[in-house]
Amino acid sequence: MRVSESPRPSPERLLRQAQAEENKRWGARLKIFLGYAPGVGKSYRMLDEARRRCERGEDVVVGAIQSQQSADVQALVKKLELVSPLQTSEGQAIDVEAVLRRSPQVCVIDPLAAENPTGSRNSHRWQDVQELLRNGISVLTSVNLLHVEEYKEKVKAITGKDTTETIPKSFLLAADDIVIVDVPTDLCLWRLGEKLTPTGISNFQERQLSELRELALLLTAEVVDAQLESYVHAHGMEPVFGTHERFLVCLTSHSNAPAMIESGERNKERFQGELYAVYVCEPGRSKRERATIQRYFDAAKKAGATTEVLESDDPISAIVEYAHQKRITQIFIGHSAKNTWRDRFFGDPVLRLIRAAEGIDVRVFPH
């Protein structure tokens, strides 16, 4: 099979690799604690890890702390060494120079999303973190979903809360480690002073938080998936199948492509999965067919699909190979309205695909 566009590692993966390699030279690691809202207990979880590391002999300092803390968190902070942040009339900033001079193994930054006061060495706190990492200092830091740039609008649509302090999602994808701090919504609200209602989702506020919780879980799953892909890639292993639903729509000019694309889109949304669409270009296709395929490709792209043209004189093998490469879990193919001489000679292509698609479901669509 020849894939017209050779499979490239995603930009995220390249970024991850570059950053990981850079930091690894110094043994520095970035670990992010992600929460879906204030009150889930990110700070506690992170500082508790800092305490344990300290007890195991690692050299840990705290470079930034939240202005408002629960008693539990305060008790943990007291056990750790603090490199006092710089105070200005505009607010706080990590004293990067002091931390670099102190040169600990690990620095705790709580929270990650913060705009530094004007005149600071970096405009954003996440850039301070990058500087620490580049200098061989590992960082433990916490972030709330609201402060991830790409999720800002979604969170605003759900809760009406807005923020100007954001970090790019690519920063999360490039972290060595990410951990989600997950608690039921009622406990989260209780920590913020609301009444405890331990019965699932019981009011509108919990319902909204629940939406954020789902987003945070899926974001973490996405980061884990990217890490898994790099791991498998770096170790030259067979791709791992089945952690995540991935749908592949096979487009031909004489199948019911619009219905397949629409169903693919719905499945992608429901499973929070991924959608791909391919067309296998066989030699000698007419111009009119190419125009039809182009229309389908546009529709597929609009539905959020990654599209690709495969060139092969053996479409079935090309599709199966592509599917394995992309870790597809379900292939959508249409019954063909017209049988070519090839089909009469080699048998129905749909049936041949079913036989060849080892380990992958095949969904056959009516014409």
Place this chain on the structure above:
Amino acid sequence: MPAADDTQRGNLKVYLGYAAGVGKTFQMLADGQAAAQRGVDVVVAYFEPHARPDTIEQAQGLEIVPHGKVEYRGKTFEEMDTAAVLRRRPNIALVDELAHTNIPGSARTKRWEDVQVLLDAGIEVWTTMNVQHIESLNDQIWQITGIQVRETVPDGIVRQAAEIVAVDVTPDALLNRLKRGAIYKPEMVEKALTGFFKGSNLGALRELTLRQAAHEVDLRQSVYDETRASQVSRISEARTRGAKDNQPKERILIHITADPSTAMLIRRGRRVADYLHADCTALYVHGTPELSQLPAEERQAVEKHLRFARSLQIETRVLGGSDIAKTVVEFARRNQVTQLFVAHSQVGLLERLRGRNFTEDIVRFAQDLQVTVVADRTRKQAS
């Protein structure tokens, strides 16, 4: 999920993890401590006696209901004393390891059955389990890890839970715990490193756990939204709203046979139906005039599959018909089925000589239906 009218029944909360040692029990006990401090009557109804030091410390101060003793083959085993917990009647009972199979001679076969008894008595239960014990994920787990998990919990039990909490830790931290001997005894560590804890397994199981937790959260949103006209914009449907809102409800039909691959087919069908919020029915068609005329072995296999489908809350139907493929397809048409689920039956020599294959017959007949041919995910690993 709890039925709205059944206020007497206890709530269930599940701490979901991806492997031993991620901290499920620890988290459950920590939350239990917090509840006890709020003045809630919490007891530990069961936790592993060979628990890790951190975990034992976390249980300090909580009341523990003494475990029951069960004699089996000259040895004494400890199990949860369900009767004692019922007598004690706490507000909340903490029960470790939902997927555990009780020692023969216990009152019930599975711990999740004991948990049902507590819930029925109005006791709130908090419990722990790993993602690989969810019934409908069984084949995916096999596909990912090459390990067949035998102790499973029906999806319906997990679905009852008012809350699912994902207990997350990075694989690196987990491997450190394992190597420090904090999870298994030293002689077990090597075995773990070549099994579930091997290479990419942990990452894959972790991803599956996070996605499962997100899905469970999503299902609970649907329940809330169905009982109240919710104004919250849903992420899972954020971009499919509008014209497609009028999509008729999907109906899935699973075709049952005596073939062992049917169990996998049922699990897959159930899972897809859950995600698509679809109705789900299973159908068996016998070629003999009467079901009783089937060879005993075949009949037992079919009955086992029908029972399994019902245990996953799938409605089952049995029909007779000389042409099985045709009967299945006609039933699907009559019942407005939108997706037909069939397994890819192995092509036997006889079939190949005749040039016929049952699955392929269905695909050919049902040109007006969507047919999903479910791959056998276990076969590749097993071979």
